[in-house]
Amino acid sequence: MPSRQLPPSPEPPPPLRPTGTHLALAGSAATAFSLLIFFTFCFRKISRKRTVPNSDTESKPPHRFSYSSLRRATSSFSPLLRLGQGGFGSVYRGTLKPDLQVAVKVMDSGSLQGEREFQNELFLAGKIESNHVVSLIGFSSDPGRRRMLLVYELMPNGSLQDCLLYRKCTELKDWKKRFSIALDIAKGLEYLHHVCDPPIIHGDVKPSNILLDANFNAKIGDFGLARLKSEEVRFETEAKKVGSLGTGVVEDNGSVAEETESVITVSAFEGFDGCVEQSPESCFVRVETSPEMVGTGPEVELSIDAATESAMVVSPRTVAAMASPLEVLDKTSFSEGTFDRASVVSGIDMGNGGDKKSGKLKKKNSISGRDWWWKQDHGNTENGMVKDYVREWIGNEIKKERPKSEWVGTSSNSVVVGKSEKEKKKKNRRRLDWWASLDDDKNLKKEKRRPAREWWKEEYCEELSRKKKKKKKKQEQGSVSDDGYSQHWWERDDDMYSDKKKRRNHSRKSSKSSMDWWLDGFSGDLWRARRNSFDSVSGEIPKSGGVSSTPSMRGTVCYVAPEYGASGDLSEKCDVYSYGVLLLVLIAGRRPLEVTGSPMSEFQRANLLSWARHLARAGKLLDLVDQSVHSLDREQAILCITVALLCLQKSPARRPSMKEVVGILSGELGSPKLPIEFSPSPPSRLPYKSHKRVR
Numbered sequence: 001m002p003s004r005q006l007p008p009s010p011e012p013p014p015p016l017r018p019t020g021t022h023l024a025l026a027g028s029a030a031t032a033f034s035l036l037i038f039f040t041f042c043f044r045k046i047s048r049k050r051t052v053p054n055s056d057t058e059s060k061p062p063h064r065f066s067y068s069s070l071r072r073a074t075s076s077f078s079p080l081l082r083l084g085q086g087g088f089g090s091v092y093r094g095t096l097k098p099d100l101q102v103a104v105k106v107m108d109s110g111s112l113q114g115e116r117e118f119q120n121e122l123f124l125a126g127k128i129e130s131n132h133v134v135s136l137i138g139f140s141s142d143p144g145r146r147r148m149l150l151v152y153e154l155m156p157n158g159s160l161q162d163c164l165l166y167r168k169c170t171e172l173k174d175w176k177k178r179f180s181i182a183l184d185i186a187k188g189l190e191y192l193h194h195v196c197d198p199p200i201i202h203g204d205v206k207p208s209n210i211l212l213d214a215n216f217n218a219k220i221g222d223f224g225l226a227r228l229k230s231e232e233v234r235f236e237t238e239a240k241k242v243g244s245l246g247t248g249v250v251e252d253n254g255s256v257a258e259e260t261e262s263v264i265t266v267s268a269f270e271g272f273d274g275c276v277e278q279s280p281e282s283c284f285v286r287v288e289t290s291p292e293m294v295g296t297g298p299e300v301e302l303s304i305d306a307a308t309e310s311a312m313v314v315s316p317r318t319v320a321a322m323a324s325p326l327e328v329l330d331k332t333s334f335s336e337g338t339f340d341r342a343s344v345v346s347g348i349d350m351g352n353g354g355d356k357k358s359g360k361l362k363k364k365n366s367i368s369g370r371d372w373w374w375k376q377d378h379g380n381t382e383n384g385m386v387k388d389y390v391r392e393w394i395g396n397e398i399k400k401e402r403p404k405s406e407w408v409g410t411s412s413n414s415v416v417v418g419k420s421e422k423e424k425k426k427k428n429r430r431r432l433d434w435w436a437s438l439d440d441d442k443n444l445k446k447e448k449r450r451p452a453r454e455w456w457k458e459e460y461c462e463e464l465s466r467k468k469k470k471k472k473k474k475q476e477q478g479s480v481s482d483d484g485y486s487q488h489w490w491e492r493d494d495d496m497y498s499d500k501k502k503r504r505n506h507s508r509k510s511s512k513s514s515m516d517w518w519l520d521g522f523s524g525d526l527w528r529a530r531r532n533s534f535d536s537v538s539g540e541i542p543k544s545g546g547v548s549s550t551p552s553m554r555g556t557v558c559y560v561a562p563e564y565g566a567s568g569d570l571s572e573k574c575d576v577y578s579y580g581v582l583l584l585v586l587i588a589g590r591r592p593l594e595v596t597g598s599p600m601s602e603f604q605r606a607n608l609l610s611w612a613r614h615l616a617r618a619g620k621l622l623d624l625v626d627q628s629v630h631s632l633d634r635e636q637a638i639l640c641i642t643v644a645l646l647c648l649q650k651s652p653a654r655r656p657s658m659k660e661v662v663g664i665l666s667g668e669l670g671s672p673k674l675p676i677e678f679s680p681s682p683p684s685r686l687p688y689k690s691h692k693r694v695r
Ligand SMILES: Nc1ncnc2c1ncn2[C@@H]1O[C@H](COP(=O)(O)OP(=O)(O)OP(=O)(O)O)[C@@H](O)[C@H]1O
Pocket: 083, 084, 085, 086, 087, 088, 089, 090, 091, 103, 105, 134, 152, 153, 154, 155, 156, 158, 159, 162, 208, 209, 211, 221, 222, 548, 549, 550, 551
């Protein structure tokens, strides 16, 4: 058989050469694909941002919101939806979902306090879960554009301050409501001090930070000045360490005197290399500490801000804790915003003579902490406005109310008895020096507008020369004598002082102006607090002015505990003191410092704390109760005033804890006795006894 021959295999086709058309096709396919991926990514990101987090399904609050969603929720921050204005910025009512009403706090751009409050609130929000604390639902942050917003649960009845003092809500005329508010606040503080671990110190307990829900239940809000207790201990240790390097910080058992302010001079910094010559904006200095001292790490960072001439101590743990759980606290915001500029975390007075332009610290001049506070506050325009407002208000009140006899002045004169002329002059000169030192700030000289402090200075100089003339006249008449005013009860409001201390304080007061008297009337506390914050004499600024009630970094005048700042201690007992003031305000339905009429008797009532103490001595506690209150439970009212007076004791150790306050108010503990000095019976060691034990 003939073999079948296979046909020759065909030649393999020539390899396809990519033509221009092919290349174009492949290119466009790749582009289309990458575009598709890009758009899908963008869409997902946008839709995720726009979605309001559902607290049921997503993680616990605080949630991150987009700026636009909050803008929409508040109808572009409509003035009609504005709920109020604080040191942080404006607060607006918003609707995120039909059933989710919120309050949106918008930080004023450039507000140092705002940045700090923002981060503080976020840092603490995760740690707090209580029915007696306003919950933080979320936030929005865009550090590049300096947009920072906080979203809270809406408290439909606003702040206690508005409700009680301005709107005078009828619901609060019912004694039961007032009492339940007092108890709610006490429980909120008890939660912060005794349930939270580590304990949280609020640091700014006052009526505008107490918010009322639809049923007028009270919740504590505004944790901008709050601190963890452990953190505080660290700050304190560091503060003492830094302070001990070169200053004479004098303690006076919480009494307030010019000499005892936390003055940390530049010499304290001289041991820290690397700061003095650094950029004017900021510098970080590592301060070596032992692990035991800080508890969590071997070192803390001390930020010295040459721009604001201030400093703070920041623990690494704080940085880590603040940075990690929340994306919002991104690095730029830390390095540029928080640490360099705010520099007020610790509340440590680090006054120093800084040259703003060169960023160099003056090594010789030691400027006290009060300058630091002044300058710190001055940097904030809004705060500046507040100070102007407050000063004006004080001035008007004093001018308006000062009796013809110039009794305030004579009071000053009268207490000079026993004090040498020389000493007084020295003191006045020192004070003038202080005023003069304020002129170091060249930038302010350039300002066209007369700086607010000149107003203050002029007023003071005027006051001095007036006093001098008066005294001269009196001396000529040979009649510099005690006119009795210095002996009035409203100047003797210091409960724990021995006679010796009282005399000393009187002589301190002697060199103060009439305005100082006003401030000193407040247990002497205001004198320091005013310098620190220039908050408000009344402790609240009428909202009509549209200004914040707290430009301060450390608390609010009239509410701040006397020991805080003098020795730098912020403890739970500071909150207890503030609670005491708040309780009196709640019972009396008036501000802590308020002149309601021109007669002399009104002056006697002007200082609520002194008035309460006076009534306690006179055994007329119930006279303090707001006249408009109905259904008064007299026993409860006396109990509340007694608790308030216990909380207001000068010595922090003598104040009850918030746990004890709750126990007393809720009836678990027996009724306490008034503080010793008001009690006719001999003092017992324990001011109250447990009901439980008795049973
Ligand atoms: N969650 C909220 N619900 C309803 N109203 C609120 C809420 N938070 C704040 N407000 C209103 O906004 C006002 C301003 O609040 P904010 O806490 O900013 O300032 P403040 O406490 O008055 O002053 P500062 O912040 O200086 O202490 C409050 O007085 C209150 O009337």
